[in-house]
Amino acid sequence: MEFLAEALQAYCELHSTEEPEVLKKLNRATHAQVLQPRMLSGHLQGRFLAMISALVRPKYILEIGTYTGYSALCLAEGLAEGGKLITIDVNPELEDMVHHFVKEAGFENKIQMIIGDAYQVIRTLPQTFDLVFIDADKASYSKYFDLIIDKLAPGGLILADNVLWSGKVIDEKSLAKDKDTQLLDAFNKKVQADPRVDCMLLPLRDGMMLIRKK
Ligand SMILES: C[S@@+](CC[C@H](N)C(=O)[O-])C[C@H]1O[C@@H](n2cnc3c(N)ncnc32)[C@H](O)[C@@H]1O
Numbered sequence: 001m002e003f004l005a006e007a008l009q010a011y012c013e014l015h016s017t018e019e020p021e022v023l024k025k026l027n028r029a030t031h032a033q034v035l036q037p038r039m040l041s042g043h044l045q046g047r048f049l050a051m052i053s054a055l056v057r058p059k060y061i062l063e064i065g066t067y068t069g070y071s072a073l074c075l076a077e078g079l080a081e082g083g084k085l086i087t088i089d090v091n092p093e094l095e096d097m098v099h100h101f102v103k104e105a106g107f108e109n110k111i112q113m114i115i116g117d118a119y120q121v122i123r124t125l126p127q128t129f130d131l132v133f134i135d136a137d138k139a140s141y142s143k144y145f146d147l148i149i150d151k152l153a154p155g156g157l158i159l160a161d162n163v164l165w166s167g168k169v170i171d172e173k174s175l176a177k178d179k180d181t182q183l184l185d186a187f188n189k190k191v192q193a194d195p196r197v198d199c200m201l202l203p204l205r206d207g208m209m210l211i212r213k214k
Helices: 006-014 021-033 043-056 070-076 092-104 118-123 138-151 165-170 172-177 179-193
Strands: 060-064 084-089 111-115 129-134 152-161 197-202 208-213
Touching: 006 043, 021 043, 021 070, 021 092, 043 070, 043 129, 043 152, 060 070, 060 118, 060 138, 070 084, 070 092, 070 111, 070 129, 084 092, 084 118, 092 111, 118 138, 129 138, 138 152, 138 179, 165 172, 165 179, 172 179, 179 197, 179 208
Parallel strands: 060 084, 060 129, 084 111, 129 152
Antiparallel strands: 152 208, 197 208
């Protein structure tokens, strides 16, 4: 489900900073070569991620769910001098394409991709993160939050994508029978009730939860 009418979406994109050329190319290549191109963040959400990153100026960013690297490239735009983005994906078939576009963007020294199951990989990371983007398997969002919260700097931000799950989080039938919907709804409720954080559920694209550690 698109929450915004197509014409309004187009208007928003037209009146936001233009998608950089390398991201236009990556967007086209993903649609031409990769399954489920709808997973890619896209122009408007991508500019939102870049804007947040530019405001935070993070030293370390963690991304869970690389896919073809679109959101990683957006988030890396805001890194502080000498900063690093670590992005994790379980699918090794994406690695060559991600490396190609990371190189084309000139971010080889800024972005490190790790192939593996995020839940296992995150436990091994020694960094304290200033910005985290959760965009992988929806059923694990709560588990990721629990792992990350102690690795997040005070004042640090977590962004979690797809938390409205095409509107299913308010659909009784989906809530009764669909596991991902139940677990995303549980994630939203858990974050909202956690006294360690402030949060805001933004109706951007498929719903973006903004979480700030106090
Ligand atoms: C929605 S896509 C990410 C889109 C990307 N962040 C973007 O905006 O362009 C989700 C990705 O999560 C990956 N994924 C799913 N389960 C995972 C897991 N357990 N660990 C790491 N990555 C996983 C999938 O392979 C897929 O590439």
